[in-house]
Amino acid sequence: MLNLPAYALEAISTLEAAGFEAYVVGGCVRDMLMGKEISDIDITTNALPEETKKVFCLKKTIDTGIKHGTVTVLIDRMPVEITTYRIDKGYSDGRHPDSVAFTRSLKEDLARRDFTVNAIAYNPKTGIVDPFEGEYDIKNMIIRCVGQAEKRFGEDALRILRGLRFSSVLGFTLEAETMSATINCRQLLKNVSAERIYSELSKMLCGKDIRRVLLTYAEVFEEILPELKGMNGFNQRNYHHCFDVLAHTAAVVSSIEPVPHLRFAALFHDCGKPDCFSVDSDGVGHFYKHARKSTDKAEAALTRLKSDNFTKNRVVQLVKLHDTPIEPKENVIKKKLGKYGEELFFELIKLQRADNMGMSPDFRYRQETYGQIEAIAREILSSKQCFSLKDLAVNGNDLKTLGISGKDIGLALKKLLSAVIDGKAENTKEALILYYHTNVKSI
């Protein structure tokens, strides 16, 4: 017996009372069987969309995808997607079914679904309907295509990434045939739209098993992100590193919080390294200016994948700065806080912490330094100390009254801020004006 929320039970019993079949299906059944919280409920029924609308004529219904058989019904203010049993016919472009046909057979509807773990239906009367043994695969933590894997990926190549996403998020491994099809069919991903790739990639990167997935399916990632080419197996020849560039990257990605822009920043932070490699006379490898190269590649990749602007801009800032050393000293941290802003500053430390987790264990002591940096920054903020121009006791107008004009105002303010941060002047109007006359004006 699965514990369905009241609105799902109501949707099922209303359809059944009208003489139709109805089941919860797909991700929500999988998640319930795994004992996880469920977010959205999908219902599958033999009622045609028009029939579903009639059954729920007293409720608000939305024609979400009426051509594909989906009607959304609001029950207790919860949107419930109700889709007619269907078969997808022909995929000549490898991404959209040429047409969909409705069917009265639940089994046929389950057969068009991507993975066995997503092809289970349930209702309280019949119980579990699981013709492809998805429950067995859930127990054994396996992702297996329904039917022949290569054929299913040929119909819709996005399934390749969905499989890797479920593998990363659920911690399941791909069954052998699904695994080889994932690698063999990777070139079909060129038919998949940027938006769909980006959406799967964001979710996949936030999965708990992303480290394993990145390393096992490097070729698939290179297909959608050619910017990552060259990283796999690239020996860094540097005592800081015990991993090649890709293995280091995978460790960094999995060490940072599962928030898409942080994980993307980790994914790209070193992708410029193979292009910037040099070996010194002692045989030690270096990657001068790799942060710049990685930044350009990250920007190109996220632009191509049509990422939202917040993610792209934040990833670009983080990758660009990831290598900037920050000393655990109050004045240094105030300057960085003023320059980057609070949010970017703390995220940069998170990235540096994760970067360090992917290095040789001998350098792990730096985690303590990052802790000190964060503590100092938090203290500066909570005691409201001055670290940016807006905290300064004088502003541009005050300087104008002293006869300063144009660009000199900005320059003078910066010098005064530095003086306050470095403890050379107190942050009061009088002290700063005096400091200006004695130290800044003369320069």
Ligand code: ATP
């Ligand atoms: P989540 O909601 O956690 O992302 P989900 O499994 O519910 O995972 P959805 O995209 O919501 O995924 O799709 C609902 C169901 O529709 C899936 O469980 C699967 O049965 C089916 N499905 C979705 N996309 C595809 C696809 N590209 N090919 C075949 N079946 C699919």
Ligand code: MG
């Ligand atoms: Mg879902």
